[in-house]
Amino acid sequence: MKRQTFWNDLKNYKVLLLMLTPAVIFYLLFAYLPMAGIVIAFKRYDYAGGIFGSPWNGFDNFRFFFESGDAFRVTRNTALYNIAFIAVNNALQIFAAILLFEVGGKWFRKIIQSAMFLPYFISWVVVGAIAYNLLNYDIGTVNVLLRGLGLEPIDIYNTPAYWPYLLVLVSAWKGLGYGTVMYLAAITSIDTEMYEAAEIDGANIFQRIMKVTIPNLYPTVIILVLLAVGNIFRGDFGMFYNMIGNNGILFSTTDVIDTFVFRSLITSNDIGMSAAAGVFQSVLGFVTIMLVNYAVRRYDKDRALF
Template identity: 40%
Template sequence: MESAIEKALPQGRTASRRQSLATHLSHHKWLYLFLVPGFLYLFVFKYIPMVGIVIAFQDFSLVRGITGSEWVGFDNFAYLFESRDFYNVLRNSLVLSVYQIVWGFPAPIVLALMLNEVRHMLFKRVSQTVLYLPHFISWVVLAGMIINFLSPSTGPVNAVVKGLGYEPVAFLLKPEYFRTILVSAEVWKGVGWGTIIYLAAMASIDPTLYESARIDGAGRFRQIRHITLPGIAPTIVVLLILSVGNILDNGFEQVFLLYNPMTYEVADVFETFTYRIGLIDGRMSFAAAVGLFKAVVGLVLIVSANRLARLFGKQIW
């Protein structure tokens, strides 16, 4: 009798779980229905193309296709690590990414803190609108603006330089200026949009905490340090993890539209390098090996950053 009851218990628990799951799905069916387009997008455009990773281990030929191309194993990766261009591209990608994190990551936090302290609502709304607008400018348009702005002959920057008695400078042809120009443009373009996330996180902080702090005599800076920053700390950590995971992603458009053979030494990154060797030179297997290497490094970095954030996040804040 007891053994029969014990055998029936797992089945009863399974049936209960199935019933609760069915109830949950019926109550939230519209929410799950809204997830379907997102999952379809990820499946069609992110997961299915992963089948093409196999060409990184082949001497791929468009005529023979994936199934008919010769298998070469890790030869493409061996050639990649022996190439001098690879280390130059790796250095450029890391330097640009570090610059973007150092200057671009704290910028929206500081801007959000400043906007959060503004009490004049009309000024605050106008400022937010002006700061958000650059996000909607495409890199094609922005690159044209930068080229015209820094033009040695007609650019306003060189007009000021000539007005001071100096010779005009071709900024976009000088390797020493390229990284500063690119990072500055990216920060200017994205800082306003990034503040939306932090302002939303600040809006979820309990206002009574600020009231209690003011009663205890805390000023603005102490409220920011002890209430606002700890309140948005989880958001900061998540975005930092994503930034670290994408440390080798510098974007294709902004670099491709602004760089030139004179600045290859400091401007060539994985995206432009893959474009040249894959589409221009037709070495698709080698380009796939570069892309796979970048993806694996990004995965390792994002997992490591996530674990470090879990281990030290509470100690930091």
């Protein structure tokens, strides 16, 4: 009986299933099949054997990854950078969104929003070029200004200590418009009656922001932040790779899991360890997302991912 319904359904949904086929094949091939490829992390990869024919070597790849100290360094960097990005970016975006909502006419808002959104549209390659333009030792604008003021120029591309601040700045710069648009949408959807009530009660503008706007933003903030926390072990490869590239002097403060995996694979061709680092990241990320999703569910069931 149950079988029969299944065949019936199959017949009914024939066309819909056919319409889903390209996407299903795509994800089977490019997402699920590579998941099976995780076995490489437990093998000594050789090209003749390929993914499934290479000999096993147990946890050797993981041992190398952890004993070299790389695992700790790149994991710490990835997490710390993401925490800093989440805190700074969200604070700045909320600040900008509130101001945009409160201040100025239609044109002013439009122009400001357009300007702030612009960096979102350019590739990380271009951002890397701009950064070089601003920061390089000989002719970078920053050093030109410093020299102009009679100060010593700073050798940014050879000094790891500057980079955490710089990368936070770059991330804030590129993400400002995107986040501001999101938060502005959230603010715009706040019930105007609340503002009217606040007005009648004699609230001034600061009280309005602190007592009406910000509390109403809490749900959006909490969800966006929690979702970002779920991705805390995923580094933005494009950003780190184009800002730092293969400049090993800076790796102590700038190497993240993603750049490490890439270098191990492409530059040093250490396929086993690269795969191990990737698996480590995936598992860590998966556990984090599950925990975060559990937290979101407890907070607001409808906003949970699944």
